[in-house]
Amino acid sequence: MKRRDFMYLAGMGAAATMLPAIPVWGKTIDPADMLGSIDPALKKRMADVALNAARSKGATYTDVRIGRYLNQFVVTREDKVQNIVNTESYGLGVRVIANGSWGFAATDKMDNDGIARAAELAVAIAKENSRLLTSPVELAPQKGYGEVSWKAPIEKNAFEVPVKEKVDLLLSVNDAALKGGANYANSILFLVNEQKYFASTDGSYIDQDIHRIWPTFFLTKIDSKTGKFETRNSLSAPMGMGYEYLQARPEDKINGVTTFYKGRYDMLEDAKAAAGQLGQKLTAKSVEPGKYDLILDPSHLWLTIHESVGHPTELDRVLGYEANFAGTSFLTLDKWESKKFNFGSKIVNLFGDKTQKGSLGAVGYDDEGVKTKNWDIIKDGTLVNYQAIRDQAHIIGLNESQGCCYADNWSSVQFQRMPNVSLKPGTQKKSIDDLIKNVQKGIYIVGDGSFSIDQQRYNFQFGGQLYYEIKDGKIAGMLKDVAYQANTQEFWNACTDMCDESDYRLGGSFFDGKGQPSQSSSVSHGSSTTRFNGINVINTGRKI
Template identity: 70%
Template sequence: MGLGALMVPGSLLAGNAIDPAEALMEGMDLARKKQLSDMALAAARAKGASYADVRIGRYLRQFIITREKRVQGISNTESFGVGIRVIANGSWGFAASNNVTEADIVKTAERAVAVAKANAKIMTEPVQLAPQKGYGDVSWKTPIEQSAFAVPVKDKVDLLLKVNDIAMQGGASFVTSAIMAVNEQKFFASTDGSYIDQDVHRIYPFFNVTKIDKASGKFETRRSLSSPVGMGYEYLTPLPDSKVAGIVTRYKSRYDILEDIKNATENVNEKIKAKSVEPGKYDLVLDPSHLWLTIHESVAHPTELDRVLGYEANYAGTSFLTLDKWKSGNFQFGSKLVNIVADKLQPGSLGAVGYDDEGVQCKEWDIIKDGILVNYQAIRDQAHIIGLKESQGCCYAQSWEDVQFQRMPNISLKPGASPLSVDDMIRDVEKGIYIVGDGSFSIDQQRYNFQFGGQLFYEIKDGKIAGMLKDVAYQANTREFWNSCTAIADKRDYRLGGAFNDGKGQPSQSNAVSHGSSTTRFNGVNVINTARKI
């Protein structure tokens, strides 16, 4: 589906194995990168390219996974190379190499032009590239306090084994825990006159707890409520918990993995004893740790312009949000409370960078405004299709050896404008379910009809939490669901969730993206019992 596997994406393991200490060594000198890029751009022009860009990238990845009392695996990799994209005879061409020398970078540029000219022979219409000013020499870095790669592997292993021990001491039958870390050191140069150096950091700590009921043989699980983030190791510095109706759900700018595993172990014991839900219509109160995935699948994917146009179809389908709906100017995607924005700017988000992978400075723009579909996600060669004079800055490639293309930016639901706490929202619900954490999901090839599960489900009766439920999933279509939105908590509750490895394209690529929201209420949503046979 649109969301990749939540365990070990292949892109995290790609590259050459290195000693962890090598990740802290300086890469190629910036002046040398610029010199080599100029040689590539000149070679591309000499062969007939009307446009060219060069990406020299060093990608560091670390993955540590443990189970109960042992380490399951440790991976440290480095990937370094260059990708060159050109337009020649009106068509795109791309070539890449892991040999970043003067001779090889010139050959790679020439090969990219040859590919473009070959593509031009079967081209139906020439590339229309939105204008883009050159920025000269600029840089951007994720504002981190401590690089995850600077923390000794032993310290991370000790933390994860402590996590596992807390779960086992609490009665868990099985537990796995892991930390993923990524550092993208990316240099971009283009014939527009940009030389952009960026240092991007991301981290994702998570676990999964399982408890088997020996009497019945049944089991329950609970995953961590962490979110992958664009931060350093400081994300794992504990801050005080927040509670809603006595339920610990909130980890805002920091994450306490030890407190979360303690709560998770108690939760799986509760889930075993919880009553099975009665199917029917319920008002749903959805925590951001759950709602991010619904936003991802039902809003973010269907507003990707290449899906709308049918260019992206094989990997997770196209979109029901066709151009005629946008052109009408009055397509009611959701209720008037629904305001959804796209951006690559939010501090701490997975998508946060200064510039995208075709040298466009990142920004924020409206996707849904007052419930109306007003825009899509577009890059330089798509902008003209929807009448834009510039790219929206959402182009990305997972590595130097992959061609950049339109990828999802952060897509987020804006918090409510009026003061409203989660407790206040729950007090107004007569018959409802409060859902925390993401779970299984299914959505059709038009991103329209869907079903979502979760991690924790709490029955709401007459404005109060009445106990835990299980076997819960809700069904709706995208438009019906978002038009049932009746309340959104204010900015005090706003949090980010996200995907460390959102898949798209052929050959497939992985993208990291965040989705923010405050807790949100949806009225009269159909809930099914997943344990009952139909």
């Protein structure tokens, strides 16, 4: 699903209103039908039809993905339920190598004839395109795993929770926000279940069951005299979890300027706090532009990590495969080969990860049948690795893929996507207060806001949800009209301090966009609260 479709469905943001009609990504189905899954034996038979058809037409490698993608949305505003949607998308994608070239085709005609025709089309496309190749596709070796399965370690399948319970939660969130002073309250619960089956000519038949959840809200308060309005979005993170994410426990909370949530989320409590903060935002002081030391909360920093570390270390961008759309990368191969490219300060350690429990990137195997793992990308401030898949591994001297291959649907071709990329917390015991007390002139930023970065990932600008001025080691009130601009390398070299593991939290996105046709992937980024010195802050207030 694309970000803009989600924006439309959720009735969020102005962009939503431009899109025609109700989007139907898949097929809306009875909630009761969403609990079962398709028998792996049947999927194996279908996969074998495709593998055999492609082989008989001359494919030298084939993989097949049979996907059943389920979504549920509960969308509310104020005291109304706007939409309850169950969607299902079911079909098959087949990817082949023939004459050294990739080919791909997808179909929702799941009988033997439909599957075989898709496989034949994929081979035909590969053969047609092979005349445009400069060199044949080279795949890193991958052993077959036989018939295996992996299930996300969720505690409570959110699709099994009655719709009424979800509706009641969201309406109580809206009610609390309105009582707390918000003029408008939108809330949404977004559930995803990917039932994915992968088979390849390497001899793998992998059945996986993946769950994701994202509860979120958007509050607006308007000053009726001036017509000015402010918004405050939920501090939740989309997670690779079941409904247990919404069952908050005291031990999952961190107290501060607002309550922060670690692994579990108290939506009602956050909405109450947010409603109160809206009033403060409307009367906040407009920021004086200049250099500030920034203290960035994980609910904010995840997005800066995503844009300035996650994307430039994608090997497909580095190599130029995304030059026409998502862009290339300033982290060129020569910088990696030098083994001394100074990406950040010595305390900066960032790692790729496809296994962290509860994260959006966690799967047992990627979408080309590679078992997932973790690895260093930036070590002690130096660039040491990228993110790669099977047809790229040889370029950076690897003899196996890093397991970063993903397709957002059966109808999309899989390609290199970002794993979780996270910032290792500090090794010395430090709280958020410990960080703040050492800052003379600073801004403490909570939550993610506006975000933009250039196509090689040098120059970025970020906003947030809450901005607090820090003066002489103390919080001195709220600011507004804040955005910071920096250059990636300078920014990470300005990283001077961070909290320890006890503050480590995940943020993330359901809508990381890349590729043509554009695909969305879900990815988490962990960090603890972190300090960056002397960052340029601009004032974004304007009059029209």
